Amino acid sequence: MGTIKNLIGFSRVFKNSKKKDIFKDNHSSKLIHNQDILDINIRTVRNTSNKFNSLIFKDKFSTENGFRLIYSKGFNSFGFKEKVDLVFCDVKNQVIETYSNFSPNKMTKYYDKVNSIYVLANNMNKYLNIKQNDLLKILK
Numbered sequence: 702m703g704t705i706k707n708l709i710g711f712s713r714v715f716k717n718s719k720k721k722d723i724f725k726d727n728h729s730s731k732l733i734h735n736q737d738i739l740d741i742n743i744r745t746v747r748n749t750s751n752k753f754n755s756l757i758f759k760d761k762f763s764t765e766n767g768f769r770l771i772y773s774k775g776f777n778s779f780g781f782k783e784k785v786d787l788v789f790c791d792v793k794n795q796v797i798e799t800y801s802n803f804s805p806n807k808m809t810k811y812y813d814k815v816n817s818i819y820v821l822a823n824n825m826n827k828y829l830n831i832k833q834n835d836l837l838k839i840l841k
Contacts, residue, residue, distance in 0.1 A: 732839060760782060786826040
């Protein structure tokens with residue numbers, strides 16, 4: 702059993718090891734579409750609690766910002782207030798499937814080969830001309 706001083710020191714180790722907030726501006730990356738760097742900031746969402754904090758009940762999706770969900774094989778738009786565009790990519794950053802004007806409170810089907818899902822503002826797939834077999838990745 703340790704003393705109170707040891708316990709306080711032990712708790713400080715865990716307090717300092719918390720991860721930084723990935724939603725701050727300095728943690729966003731630029732989107733690359735077929736070797737062209739676009740002026741769109743992408744923030745990475747790693748788990749469902751981050752998805753809830755950043756995407757759910759969001760009033761407006763801007764054309765300058767987007768989100769990348771990793772560790773996800775499908776997508777649902779429960780709690781969304783507006784339509785979004787979705788791009789599903791595999792491990793090699795190749796586009797597998799796209800959804801344009803994806804309505805709130807809907808679900809996509811399960812894709813086994815998906816590595817990342819990009820959530821963009823409405824009609825961005827058409828504007829950026831994103832289609833299957835394109836390369837879509839982020840610049841870190």
